[in-house]
Every structure is written in structure tokens, then in C-alpha cells.
Amino acid sequence: MKTHPSHPDESLPEWMLWLDDAMTPEQKTSFEARLQADPDLQAEIAAYQQISHSIKHALPREIPVPHPELFNSQIQVRIDQESQRSSRAKSAQRAWYQSPWISASAVAAALAILLLRPDHSPNLGRESIVTSTYTPDPNVTVSALYSDEAEAVVLILDGLSELPADRNLVGSAHPTRPAGYQSGTALYGGLR
Amino acid sequence: MSPADATATSLDTIPDSDLVGRCQAGDTRAFDILVTRYRNKVYAMTYNLVHNETEAWDLSQEAFIKAWRAIASFKSDSAFYTWLFRITHNVCYDWLRRKKIRAEGMEFDDSRGSPGVAAGAETLPRSAPAPDTALKNAELGHRIRDAIQTLSAEHQQCILLREVEGLSYEEIASATGCTIGTVMSRLFYARKKLQEQLNDLRP
Numbered sequence: 596m597k598t599h600p601s602h603p604d605e606s607l608p609e610w611m612l613w614l615d616d617a618m619t620p621e622q623k624t625s626f627e628a629r630l631q632a633d634p635d636l637q638a639e640i641a642a643y644q645q646i647s648h649s650i651k652h653a654l655p656r657e658i659p660v661p662h663p664e665l666f667n668s669q670i671q672v673r674i675d676q677e678s679q680r681s682s683r684a685k686s687a688q689r690a691w692y693q694s695p696w697i698s699a700s701a702v703a704a705a706l707a708i709l710l711l712r713p714d715h716s717p718n719l720g721r722e723s724i725v726t727s728t729y730t731p732d733p734n735v736t737v738s739a740l741y742s743d744e745a746e747a748v749v750l751i752l753d754g755l756s757e758l759p760a761d762r763n764l765v766g767s768a769h770p771t772r773p774a775g776y777q778s779g780t781a782l783y784g785g786l787r
Numbered sequence: 788m789s790p791a792d793a794t795a796t797s798l799d800t801i802p803d804s805d806l807v808g809r810c811q812a813g814d815t816r817a818f819d820i821l822v823t824r825y826r827n828k829v830y831a832m833t834y835n836l837v838h839n840e841t842e843a844w845d846l847s848q849e850a851f852i853k854a855w856r857a858i859a860s861f862k863s864d865s866a867f868y869t870w871l872f873r874i875t876h877n878v879c880y881d882w883l884r885r886k887k888i889r890a891e892g893m894e895f896d897d898s899r900g901s902p903g904v905a906a907g908a909e910t911l912p913r914s915a916p917a918p919d920t921a922l923k924n925a926e927l928g929h930r931i932r933d934a935i936q937t938l939s940a941e942h943q944q945c946i947l948l949r950e951v952e953g954l955s956y957e958e959i960a961s962a963t964g965c966t967i968g969t970v971m972s973r974l975f976y977a978r979k980k981l982q983e984q985l986n987d988l989r990p
């Protein structure tokens with residue numbers, strides 16, 4: 596293994612470069628000529644060679660893995676699991692718009708964005724008015740009212756799939772459902 | 788030679804670069820061959836650093852799994868094993884940092900050592916050494932490991948990659964993500980410290 600760093604560290608002793616076979620041929624020839632005539636340098640190199648030899652013996656380069664078949668098979672299992680998770684995540688990303696919950700939320704969000712705008716209509720509220728309504732799903736109908744209690748325009752979507760009672764909805768403006776609303780009615784609001 | 792043996796032999800001779808290419812195409816069988824090819828080296832590397840068979844086993848697996856996750860980004864501008872050692876280094880370094888092994892004063896767990904691997908053995912044990920030789924080897928092994936453990940994780944890694952793995956300065960730099968100058972500096976410091984501690988080993 597030849598290693599000839601173009602800018603060897605000046606602080607690194609030459610004997611280390613020589614031991615590591617990291618000298619150019621010219622450097623090597625010159626160093627070996629000096630080494631022949633320098634017993635102290637020879638002793639220093641021999642001392643480190645002893646340490647190097649001991650390290651190699653004390654710390655094997657290869658140690659047989661205990662239970663090698665299990666070692667490999669566990670890695671394969673984890674790789675397969677990760678591949679499956681990755682595939683599922685991709686499928687979920689592709690099908691997000693097919694989820695009924697996402698569809699319901701999308702309907703509400705579309706209504707909130709498209710159907711309301713700030714105004715001063717006295718019959719719906721002090722600052723908002725519903726100009727027209729549209730739902731992508733013809734089974735869903737929309738009605739609107741101004742709630743004095745909430746001080747907001749409330750959109751009522753009828754015909755959505757029923758949500759589980761324990762489902763924690765993000766964005767529902769009113770913590771309690773007004774009396775008279777049937778299960779399956781979605782309540783959104785909070786726009787002023 | 789049976790067809791199965793012939794297949795195994797042919798798989799064993801496939802160059803790393805070809806196997807890496809297959810892995811990048813999603814071939815887990817090719818990766819399994821790379822695991823088999825390097826598991827003993829990776830395990831030795833982790834074991835030499837963490838000195839615990841169970842931890843070394845887990846960390847070695849972790850290194851291979853990280854390698855699989857990252858193999859799509861591997862470019863053949865370095866050898867696969869150098870790249871793998873770099874990942875192993877990072878896995879071990881993170882582990883050492885988390886555990887603060889030296890700060891907690893953990894001792895080398897010799898009872899969990901690799902069976903039959905004597906300190907004076909060659910890379911793999913050939914046969915059981917004579918009792919007196921084994922004792923000397925064990926004592927020497929303890930001293931070497933203790934001395935190396937006094938070094939920082941970075942210095943340990945450099946000295947192990949150079950003295951045990953026989954990597955060049957460039958390969959160590961690539962495996963540890965630092966410059967050649969830093970590698971040389973770390974090697975110099977590590978050797979100096981080892982010489983101070985193992986001075987009585989002089990011939």
C-alpha cells in the first residue's frame with residue numbers, strides 16, 4: 596500500500612512515514628541511508644514496531660461473528676420491513692385524496708375558502724356573507740347562519756359520512772354541538 | 788462440485804462494485820453477499836472499540852443497515868469497504884459518545900470476548916496456544932487494549948484503521964471524514980501516547 600501525501604505534516608517524524616510506507620522513492624532512499632548509520636533511530640523504530648506488532652496481535656482484524664446466519668437474516672428482515680414501510684407510505688401518499696375523512700375536510704375547506712368573503716350583510720353577520728354554495732359531492736348540502744353566541748358564520752354540511760364520536764377533529768370551531776343537529780352533520784365556522 | 792456450490796463460488800467472486808450496483812437496483816441478495824463478505828471485519832472493528840460482544844453484534848448490524856439505506860448515494864470514487872468502515876466508524880463513535888464509556892469507567896468485559904481469540908493470535912485463531920503463552924498473550928492484550936482505551940475515540944479509530952486494518956492515510960481520511968493532515972497528526976499523537984504507556988515493551 597503506497598501512500599505519498601503531497602504535503603506531509605512537518606511534525607510527523609520521518610520514521611513514521613517510513614513505517615507507514617508513505618514516502619516517495621527518493622525520500623525512502625535518503626531515509627534508509629541515514630537509518631543505516633543511526634543506531635538511535637534504529638532503536639526508536641524497533642520500539643514502535645514492537646508496539647505495532649502487539650496491537651496487531653491483541654486486536655484481530657477479523658473476528659468471526661457469533662451466529663453468522665442469524666446475523667445476516669436479521670439484517671434482511673429489517674431491510675424487508677423498511678422496504679414494506681416505504682411502499683406503504685408511498686401508497687398512502689398516492690391515496691390520500693381517497694380517504695373519506697380527507698374528502699370531508701376538503702369539502703369544508705373548499706367551502707370556507709370559496710364561499711365566504713368579508714362583508715357587512717345584516718342578515719348573516721356583521722362582517723361576512725355567503726354569496727353562493729357549492730359542494731363537489733351532490734349528496735352534501737350546505738346551509739349557513741350567523742351565530743350570535745359564537746359571533747361567527749356557521750356553515751352546516753348535511754350528508755357527510757358520520758364521524759366516530761371519539762375522533763379528534765382539528766379545526767372544528769365549536770366544542771359543543773348545538774341542540775337539534777343530527778348525527779352526521781358537520782359544523783365548521785369561526786370566520787368573521 | 789454441485790450446482791449450489793458452483794453458484795456460491797461464483798457469487799463469492801463477484802467484485803464489490805458489481806454487488807453495489809445490484810444493491811442500488813434493490814437486490815437484497817447482493818447486499819447479503821456484501822454482509823457475509825465484510826461482517827467479520829466490521830464485527831472486529833466494532834468489538835475492538837466497544838469491547839462487548841453483544842453491543843458489537845448490534846452495532847455491526849446497525850452499520851450494515853445504515854449502509855443499505857445509504858447505498859443509493861454511494862459513488863464508486865472510494866472502495867466499498869472504506870465507505871463501510873466510515874459508516875461503522877460513525878455508528879461506533881455515536882455509541883461511544885452516547886454511553887460516555889470512559890467517563891463511566893466501564894471495564895473491558897473479557898468474559899464475553901470472542902472465544903478462542905488470544906491476544907497473540909494471528910488475524911484468526913489457528914489453534915489453542917500453550918497455557919503460558921496464552922497467559923502472556925492475555926496480559927499483553929489487556930495492556931494494549933487498556934492503553935488504546937485511554938485515547939479519544941478519534942485517535943483510537945485512526946490507530947486501529949492504520950495498525951489493524953492497514954489502511955493508508957488517504958483511506959483513513961476517507962473513512963473518518965477528515966484530512967490527511969489530521970490523520971497524520973492523530974496518528975502521531977496516538978503513537979506517542981501508546982509509546983509512553985507501553986515503554987516497557989521495548990526490545
